[in-house]
Amino acid sequence: MMRGRGYFSELGVVRMKPSRSDAPITLSKSCSDKLARKQCTSLLSSLASLLINPAEAYLSTLILPESQYVSSACTRAFHPTGRLAPIACNAEMAQRWQATGYQFKPFGVQTTSREFEYSRRSGPQRVKLVPSNLSCVWTARFQEALIGGVLQGRRSEPVPDPRGASSVCRRRMWQAVSDVAESLAEPALITTTRKRSYSEVKEGGCFGGREDVKRDLKMAALPSWIKNVGDE
Template sequence: MARGSGCRWLGLKDGQGKPLSTCVALATGMKCLPVDKVAKASGNVLHDWHAEVLAIRAFNRFLVDECADLAAKGMSGISDFLKWRGAHETEHLALQSAVKKQQTTSTVTERGRSPTSGTDEHEGRRTTDALSNLAYMDGQQPFEVRDDVKIYMYISEAPCGDASMELTMAAQEDATPWPIPVTEPPHESSDNHLTFHDTFLVHPPSAPKMLGRGHFDRLGIVRRKPARPDAPPTLSKSCSDKLALKQCTSLLSSLVSLLVHPGNAYLSTLVLPESQYVQSACERAFGAQGRLAPLTDPEVSSRWTGTGYAFVPFTVLPTSREFRYSRRSTAAGEELVPSNLSSLCTPWRQEMLINGVLQGRKQFDPKGASTVCRRSMWRLVAQVVVATAVATGSRRTEPLDRILEKRTYRQVKDANDLEGRKRVKVAVQDVLGGWVRNDGDENWSRDGSNLK
């Protein structure tokens, strides 16, 4: 783990306030994919591997791995983090107990010992039907995060973007806003997106401006990932902006939201070291009274009715605990060197990445695809759909089955089953303003081919 690279992890804590017991996703990283390489990614290369974003991607992979495990176990399966949707904790445990009793009775019968009566067989059938009916309450996601789970996130450095602007200003010898270099007058692009001249980013008059680290006088705005002035431009939004959006869409990605209901998948608390915590910046970036205040208007939230989504602001808390390899932990005279290495770890898997792919692989080699890249996630979600249909006896699986029929990733993202989530995203992006989509990596199929 490189010094100064940053560390982000997501952990779980139960609803009774017991000490944090399980770290379910950990990540380090500090780079992202230039916009001119996005179209080459083909679902195999990560667009953004800043530690916060990579930790959230790892968390989503952890959830799908848990879904796969639950589906393999069947309707009586147990997980510390997920449950079949619609199962109340007490009811679910009682039904599981009944299923185990049924399984014990069946085992005894197979050994040649007769059951005491025919009641057990009928009771077992009723129990299995009851468990099956717990899933797909409304024909949608089969799983949900357990009621007694809360999600916490520790970040070793203030998230880039709006939540860290005061810290960025304080670190400069000259706090004068950095200019945006432009080599020639901007012109309108055919698709109304950003246009590029040499290595510099310019904007058509009708396109929203998305700044990087400079222009300190402008606070509360959407920013792209910060980089050196001579670095290739990117359209990856800052970690502050992505975390702000997650307060409405939950931590679930679009694909995972097809499997897991978002209701209890929101971040409860964000923890920052005291040295990285600026209260006014955090309240402005994330708080209900900051730039997201319009989302508290009932007229806005009423448009989300029935989607399962809501504006759920997380609490931001400071801590005296520093990450062992943070910039503040550097020994006197020790030089900090930027690292292109990133890593992720969950209870199910761990990876080392360089340039958004597995270490040791060329950047656009399909064999270098991470387990958290778009293509890998689509493949696993599709496998879980099939396993879930088997576990539930193919009961009401049509909404999930539809994702198996899509030819391209773009078709999945445009599916009606994600319409509610898209409405929420658009509403939040409109409130934040200046959100430019990082398009170009959607026309590929699950099997690895690129389609036009």
């Protein structure tokens, strides 16, 4: 893996973010790398894939601003003739994936001249714009205000307050899927979700098909992808 900025002559490699050389090193992948993998694993998270068939959960079109679009870069990152060619031309792999609902489904890339209202290019000149750590979750059933991923008003440091967990955090999603498994009385799902830790859940047999896809993708097309562990 490489930093997002630098070594621009190295093409098609997995890059990490934050991309700045002075930022702390992480194993978080760049957005383009994550999107490339979503063409194989679908848009579903691991937990959601326990309840929803991934076959119809693939992105059909990616829309980019004209000011940021580079045709050769998009072809290299996402197209069947780019770095994912070893996946696109492997019939045996495709047949094996389809048995568990997965496939390599490349999306189309289109552009728009419409600029995001709060993008760096739309702001006043000489004004530095930075991303906000404030966010909100808004659904028909509940709303949340988050600061740095933690519910507003709850402590995040030095020891996180468990009550500050968002409804869409990994632990709460795990609990929700576990509740559904119990209501369905599905033995395989119950066994998979009834674990002591999230890492143990991910080791369950129900993820076999998805893990095969990720392993094939890493071996054939994205060999520099390093698994992010330790945050389970």
